[in-house]
Amino acid sequence: MTDPEALARDRDRALALLEEWVKSPSLRRHCRAVEVAMRAYAVHLGEDADAWGNAGLLHDFDWEIHPTLEQHPADGAPMLREAGWPEVVVRAIQAHAPHTGVVPETNLERYLFACDELSGFVVAVARMRPEGFGGMKPKSVTKKLKTPSFAAGVSREDVAHGCELIGLEPAEHIANVIEALAPISDQLLV
Numbered sequence: 426m427t428d429p430e431a432l433a434r435d436r437d438r439a440l441a442l443l444e445e446w447v448k449s450p451s452l453r454r455h456c457r458a459v460e461v462a463m464r465a466y467a468v469h470l471g472e473d474a475d476a477w478g479n480a481g482l483l484h485d486f487d488w489e490i491h492p493t494l495e496q497h498p499a500d501g502a503p504m505l506r507e508a509g510w511p512e513v514v515v516r517a518i519q520a521h522a523p524h525t526g527v528v529p530e531t532n533l534e535r536y537l538f539a540c541d542e543l544s545g546f547v548v549a550v551a552r553m554r555p556e557g558f559g560g561m562k563p564k565s566v567t568k569k570l571k572t573p574s575f576a577a578g579v580s581r582e583d584v585a586h587g588c589e590l591i592g593l594e595p596a597e598h599i600a601n602v603i604e605a606l607a608p609i610s611d612q613l614l615v
């Protein structure tokens with residue numbers, strides 16, 4: 426069995442797991458977006474970029490097989506443990522979902538919570554713009570956050586809570602996420 430710490434950094438294994446359980450291209454794109462946002466923050470903070478990226482890539486890996494809040498991501502945790510993923514990654518994935526009751530505590534957990542909903546939202550905003558991510562400013566995202574009908578599935582409360590968890594103003598967090606996602610816009614906006 427692979428050493429859990431080495432597995433935490435193994436992107437090929439993370440991607441294989443994602444592709445095994447997630448068939449929807451849009452959910453795969455969402456996982457990819459959260460991965461790159463997490464990587465960018467890890468690099469910025471001097472954290473383990475490979476492990477942080479994998480936590481982002483895998484956070485919704487069980488959504489298609491566990492499509493209710495009772496099941497996702499709680500029922501995914503034993504699957505990850507079984508596959509040898511270390512507890513730091515398993516716990517971070519639980520903590521991205523407030524309904525699990527697992528409170529984000531570590532840096533990895535807090536940033537994963539903060540990047541999840543916002544990455545989805547930023548992609549939704551980019552999708553509406555003819556220029557995509559080109560020239561995109563935090564202000565256009567903030568404006569849409571104040572429009573409840575836009576991407577109504579994204580919890581504004583979770584977005585705000587995520588900013589608090591990482592101690593950043595929303596505009597700053599949004600700018601960081603835009604900067605992280607823009608280089609892979611061709612993968613995200615297909």
Ligand SMILES: [Fe+2]
Nearest residue numbers: 484485521522
């Ligand atoms: Fe989720």
Ligand SMILES: [Fe+2]
Nearest residue numbers: 455484485541
């Ligand atoms: Fe997600």
